[in-house]
Each structure stands twice: as structure tokens, then as C-alpha cells.
Amino acid sequence: EAAEKLLRHPVIKEAKVRKIRPGTLHVDYTLRKPVAYVGDYTNTVIDATGTVFPFKPFYTPKILPEIILGNEDEGIHSFWGSVVEGGNVELAFALLDYAAQYCDEFSSVSCIDVSNAFALSDGQRQIVLVLEDRLLRVVDGQSILSIHPRILRLRQDNYRQQLGNYLVLRTYLRENDRASPVLGKETIQQAKAVIIDLRL
Numbered sequence: 001e002a003a004e005k006l007l008r009h010p011v012i013k014e015a016k017v018r019k020i021r022p023g024t025l026h027v028d029y030t031l032r033k034p035v036a037y038v039g040d041y042t043n044t045v046i047d048a049t050g051t052v053f054p055f056k057p058f059y060t061p062k063i064l065p066e067i068i069l070g071n072e073d074e075g076i077h078s079f080w081g082s083v084v085e086g087g088n089v090e091l092a093f094a095l096l097d098y099a100a101q102y103c104d105e106f107s108s109v110s111c112i113d114v115s116n117a118f119a120l121s122d123g124q125r126q127i128v129l130v131l132e133d134r135l136l137r138v139v140d141g142q143s144i145l146s147i148h149p150r151i152l153r154l155r156q157d158n159y160r161q162q163l164g165n166y167l168v169l170r171t172y173l174r175e176n177d178r179a180s181p182v183l184g185k186e187t188i189q190q191a192k193a194v195i196i197d198l199r200l
Contacts, residue, residue, distance in 0.1 A: 070115030
């Protein structure tokens with residue numbers, strides 16, 4: 001009964017409770033592991049099973065990608081502990097796994113927006129994938145980290161090929177980043193976002 005009560009809490013994935021005589025209760029539990037923030041809701045993360053649960057005050061700050069599923073996706077519930085199902089969440093997870101293969105220590109997935117991935121209008125149909133490239137340079141003995149956001153617009157039926165095309169372009173973009181002048185003396189600098197439409 002105690003284990004069942006613990007499992008009702010959305011952040012607890014597994015729980016075991018046993019008595020140790022004469023008067024001790026041993027509680028063993030496992031917390032869910034967040035893989036992304038859910039941008040559709042505040043203070044909400046999702047794990048690999050598609051379960052949504054609160055982030056604060058249960059977890060320390062983490063750098064996780066954000067996924068935006070869209071309110072029209074069937075199966076999305078606004079209460080914690082529920083499992084999100086449907087084409088949008090499956091696509092977001094598949095894209096997150098696939099894009100992570102192309103990331104290295106100088107790049108990461110920042111956001112995946114699949115809210116319009118299955119739009120009826122061909123012009124509105126898109127996945128927006130935001131990547132961040134990081135470049136560390138030393139100027140006058142000072143290390144400066146510049147962050148270069150790349151906003152990729154992709155089609156849901158061909159995103160693998162389009163990401164392959166982006167990899168070719170990324171080499172050129174990184175060379176441009178290295179050649180660009182350092183502006184100001186801040187140790188962390190945010191570059192202007194580059195929008196790349198790979199749908200056509």
C-alpha cells in the first residue's frame with residue numbers, strides 16, 4: 001500500500017517498501033529521468049516513456065532540449081503523471097535521437113518544435129529544429145565563448161536527408177564563425193540566429 005502511494009507521485013518511476021524488524025521501514029525508489037522540457041506547459045518535463053511530470057522542486061537545474069508538441073496533438077493531457085501519445089511526440093523523440101548523432105562537444109539540440117509537422121497546408125507543414133554551435137576563441141589572452149544558433153526548417157517525411165544536407169553546410173558555417181570578428185569583451189557572446197530552410 002505504501003509503494004502504491006509512492007507510485008502515484010508523478011516523479012517516482014519505481015518504488016519498493018519493506019519492513020525491517022523491529023521498527024524500521026526501508027524505502028527504495030527511482031526517480032524518472034527527464035530527457036526534455038515540454039514547452040507547451042510550465043515546469044513540465046518528459047521522460048523516454050512519454051510520461052510528463054514536474055521539474056521543480058525535485059531536480060537540480062539541467063541543460064535539456066525543449067520540445068514543443070502543439071496543443072492539437074491527440075493524447076496530450078495537462079496533468080502530470082500522464083503518458084503523452086501521438087504522432088507529434090513520436091516524431092519529436094525520433095528527431096531528438098537522430099539529431100543527437102550529429103552533435104559533438106561544440107554543438108547541441110536546443111529546441112524541437114513539431115507543432116506544425118502534420119499541418120494540412122503544405123506551406124505551414126514544418127519541423128523547426130534549433131541547434132547551437134559553440135566556438136571558443138582566445139582574444140588578447142581571454143577565452144571568449146560565442147554561441148551560434150541555427151534554426152533549421154525541415155519536413156517530417158524527409159528530415160534525415162535534410163539533416164545530412166545541413167552537415168555539409170555546417171562546415172561552411174563554422175568556417176565563417178571562426179573568421180568573424182569578436183564583438184565586445186564579454187566572455188560569452190550570443191551570435192545572431194541563422195535560419196536555414198531545408199524543406200525544398
